[in-house]
Amino acid sequence: MYYEKSFKRMSSFYVNEVHLITMLLPYMEKIIKEEGEIYTVLQKSLEKTVQLLLSRLNLKQELKDKINSIDWKSKTIKDCKNLEKRINNHSKKYIIINGNEKYVREMNKQIKKLKKGEKDEEIVLINCYDIVEFNKNIIDILNNTDKILNTSGEHEIEEIFPEYVRENIREKKKA
Numbered sequence: 001m002y003y004e005k006s007f008k009r010m011s012s013f014y015v016n017e018v019h020l021i022t023m024l025l026p027y028m029e030k031i032i033k034e035e036g037e038i039y040t041v042l043q044k045s046l047e048k049t050v051q052l053l054l055s056r057l058n059l060k061q062e063l064k065d066k067i068n069s070i071d072w073k074s075k076t077i078k079d080c081k082n083l084e085k086r087i088n089n090h091s092k093k094y095i096i097i098n099g100n101e102k103y104v105r106e107m108n109k110q111i112k113k114l115k116k117g118e119k120d121e122e123i124v125l126i127n128c129y130d131i132v133e134f135n136k137n138i139i140d141i142l143n144n145t146d147k148i149l150n151t152s153g154e155h156e157i158e159e160i161f162p163e164y165v166r167e168n169i170r171e172k173k174k175a
Contacts, residue, residue, distance in 0.1 A: 007112070010154065011145040012128045017049040020128055023151045024096065025053070025067070027126075032066050036092045040071055041080050041107045043099025047072040080110040098128040101141075139164070 014020040031038055040046075050072050054064050083095075097107050104127050111125065126149060129141065138161075148160045157164055 006122055008122065008124045008147070009108075009145050010124060010126045010147045010149045011141055012126060012149040013131045014128060015131055017046060018053065020098065020130075021046065021049050021053050023149070024126075024128075025057075025059075026151075027149060027153065028067060028070075029063060031094050032063065034092075036094055038070050039083060039093060039095045041075045041083070041095060041097045041099075041111070042072065043074060043103040045072060045074045046098070075107075077106065077110055080107050083111070083114065092122055092124075094124045094126060096126045096128060100133055101129065104129065 012020070012023060014023060028038060050067065050070075054067060059067075095111060097104050097111075099107070108125060108127065111123070127141075127145070142157055142161065142164055145157060148155045148157055150160065
């Protein structure tokens with residue numbers, strides 16, 4: 001089982017699938033250059049959107065090929081449980097989780113249950129929320145987030161939501 005300190009949680013908010021992939025592309029390029037591994041846990045397939053954007057963007061073919069090699073198909077809880085076989089082979093993992101709020105929450109729980117490999121591994125969970133669909137209080141999402149990912153990259157929560165005051169929620173839960 002992975003420990004809380006093994007996870008870095010990022011949240012991302014988007015208005016449509018094209019916006020989501022456009023926002024993720026620069027971050028994925030950075031991960032690929034650093035030789036990190038990218039996995040997806042998607043409620044709905046994003047294959048067509050990724051193919052459309054890659055066909056229209058002026059990117060190096062090598063980068064397009066690597067982005068195309070990512071599995072952009074939808075996943076079930078069973079698929080999420082099988083992720084363990086794939087991710088324990090690499091030291092730094094990035095898992096893009098996309099779906100409604102309930103799906104994202106459930107997949108986060110499943111990923112936390114995976115067995116930790118031998119190395120001190122870090123997993124970066126990138127929870128992507130459709131701003132139109134999620135109806136949960138944004139504070140609840142931010143309380144379970146370490147950073148925000150948007151079109152300009154990775155940011156502290158307070159940079160994007162200046163009115164947000166982080167309380168040490170995780171420490172309160174332990175007490």
